[in-house]
Amino acid sequence: MNEETNTNLNGKINYSSLRQIIFDYFKQTQGLELGSGSIDYLQNKLAHNSEPRPFFIINGEFGETRFDISKENIEKVFKSFLASKDCELTSNLEFGDHDTITFTYKSNHEIKNEMNKPENKVELDLTYDGKISYSSLRQIVFDHYKNTKGIELGSISIDYLQNKLTGQNSNQPFFIRKDEFGETRFDIPQEEIQEILKSYLASKGYELTDLNYDNRVEFKYKKVEKNEQEKAVGGVQMNESGEIIRDRKATSLQLESNAPHFEPPKNETLSDEQSKNILEQVKTEQKVEPIHVKDGELERMAREKRKFTILQRERAMNEAQKGKNRSAIMAGICILGAAVATYFNGQDVNQVLQHELNAIYSWKALGQYIQDLGPLTTLLSAGAAGFIAKYMKHSKKLKNAQHEFEDFNASLENTNVEELGGNEDAKSR
Numbered sequence: 001m002n003e004e005t006n007t008n009l010n011g012k013i014n015y016s017s018l019r020q021i022i023f024d025y026f027k028q029t030q031g032l033e034l035g036s037g038s039i040d041y042l043q044n045k046l047a048h049n050s051e052p053r054p055f056f057i058i059n060g061e062f063g064e065t066r067f068d069i070s071k072e073n074i075e076k077v078f079k080s081f082l083a084s085k086d087c088e089l090t091s092n093l094e095f096g097d098h099d100t101i102t103f104t105y106k107s108n109h110e111i112k113n114e115m116n117k118p119e120n121k122v123e124l125d126l127t128y129d130g131k132i133s134y135s136s137l138r139q140i141v142f143d144h145y146k147n148t149k150g151i152e153l154g155s156i157s158i159d160y161l162q163n164k165l166t167g168q169n170s171n172q173p174f175f176i177r178k179d180e181f182g183e184t185r186f187d188i189p190q191e192e193i194q195e196i197l198k199s200y201l202a203s204k205g206y207e208l209t210d211l212n213y214d215n216r217v218e219f220k221y222k223k224v225e226k227n228e229q230e231k232a233v234g235g236v237q238m239n240e241s242g243e244i245i246r247d248r249k250a251t252s253l254q255l256e257s258n259a260p261h262f263e264p265p266k267n268e269t270l271s272d273e274q275s276k277n278i279l280e281q282v283k284t285e286q287k288v289e290p291i292h293v294k295d296g297e298l299e300r301m302a303r304e305k306r307k308f309t310i311l312q313r314e315r316a317m318n319e320a321q322k323g324k325n326r327s328a329i330m331a332g333i334c335i336l337g338a339a340v341a342t343y344f345n346g347q348d349v350n351q352v353l354q355h356e357l358n359a360i361y362s363w364k365a366l367g368q369y370i371q372d373l374g375p376l377t378t379l380l381s382a383g384a385a386g387f388i389a390k391y392m393k394h395s396k397k398l399k400n401a402q403h404e405f406e407d408f409n410a411s412l413e414n415t416n417v418e419e420l421g422g423n424e425d426a427k428s429r
Contacts (some may be wrong), residue, residue: 015099018078022056022069025077028383030124034058037066046071046095061204062130062221065404073122078103080122083115127209130219134162137217139187141175144196153177158187163189165213252394273339310405320398327391330383331335 013021016039026032045068046119054066063110069077072155079089088108096100112121135158145151154176155161162172164187173185198208201221210220 006106008106009104011103012173015039015046015101018042018074021081022074022077024173025080025189032058032124041097043095043097046074046101058126058128059161060128062128062132062219065129066127066406067126069122076122079120082114083111086111118409125222127220127222131216132166134158135218137193141193141196144199151177154183162213165193165217167213167415181415194283198408204263249295300355314405314413317398318399320394320401323389323394324398327387327394330387 019036019039019042023036025033026034037053037055037057039079040057041053045055054068056067056069058065059069075089076095078093082089083106084211086107086109088111089103089105091104093101093103138155138158142153142155155174156172156176160172160280163169164172164174173187175186175188177184177186192209194208197217197219201208205224206221208219208221212218287301310330349399
């Protein structure tokens with residue numbers, strides 16, 4: 001290859017060597033680490049113009065992407081390889097069936113300059129395939145709300161999110177926000193979730209081009225060139241030149257603010273120091289906590305929450321009191337019935353009392369006592385005992401409910417005292 005001659009020389013390589021030349025080219029020119037499938041797919045494509053599955057593979061941040069490189073671009077890559085050795089390809093590549101690729105070439109020390117022209121370079125404009133789990137998507141949403149709105153979210157079973165996004169008619173609120181008054185469950189619209197994913201990809205220098213919900217979250221994305229990527233600072237869009245971009249429509253994810261707009265001087269080029277100062281000033285002005293719910297609305301929600309809690313506790317006390325009263329009445333009826341049955345049964349009252357005293361100390365005497373009472377009187381006595389037990393149970397419930405209500409009222413009083421300045425100002429209030 002190093003002979004200085006215009007004579008055409010014959011060359012030969014195999015398909016594995018051609019594949020490695022392609023790998024090295026894209027690693028050196030674009031920093032891409034490529035992989036591939038079986039070498040047979042490349043041979044069938046080039047030798048027989050068949051259309052097998054995509055041969056080349058690249059492992060992106062969100063999964064594997066398979067793609068093809070045209071025969072024309074493969075030949076350009078090989079020309080670049082020869083040019084690196086001061087040689088020029090003088091014929092088309094001949095792709096044979098027996099793992100052999102033949103060609104002719106000649107020495108040319110000026111060929112590098114020719115191959116550096118844009119039309120002779122091969123750029124891979126790839127659309128990557130991405131897949132993430134629904135758990136990962138949920139975490140992206142959590143992080144977005146925490147970083148942009150200062151809100152810590154939770155959630156219920158991940159199946160609800162998948163059913164919602166795949167259109168399986170799940171109306172169960174999935175996301176949870178907890179505060180001092182309890183938890184609130186709510187939904188985030190599918191459109192907003194898409195915008196959150198789009199914003200997440202943009203932060204990594206990618207553009208979302210397609211999105212599909214299946215067993216996993218599947219999407220397509222492209223890399224955004226640095227010279228075209230806009231820098232978002234606190235909701236203000238700026239390009240690499242430091243110019244403010246205002247025509248772009250604000251999404252539901254962008255925060256509203258009253259930040260001033262900074263215009264670069266007309267017909268002047270901003271220095272790096274000026275651009276840096278502008279960006280720093282925008283960052284300073286834009287540190288505003290986003291608020292999506294008005295203060296009055298939050299107060300109203302808090303009052304409704306307290307009212308609901310009070311009603312719940314009052315209902316619990318009322319039900320416990322009713323149960324206590326019912327049990328007392330039924331126990332009294334059963335005791336009265338047992339007494340009447342005993343009287344009409346013709347039993348001596350003194351004898352019944354003696355039986356009762358004996359039953360306290362002897363199981364045998366207790367059995368005889370129950371037998372002497374008869375079935376009706378025994379049933380009524382047992383019923384009275386049961387209702388007395390229920391009476392005690394409802395009494396305990398009532399007492400617990402009253403204590404909870406008192407504790408809740410005390411907590412509200414403490415909260416009001418703290419909000420109004422503490423106990424030391426109580427007299428002035």
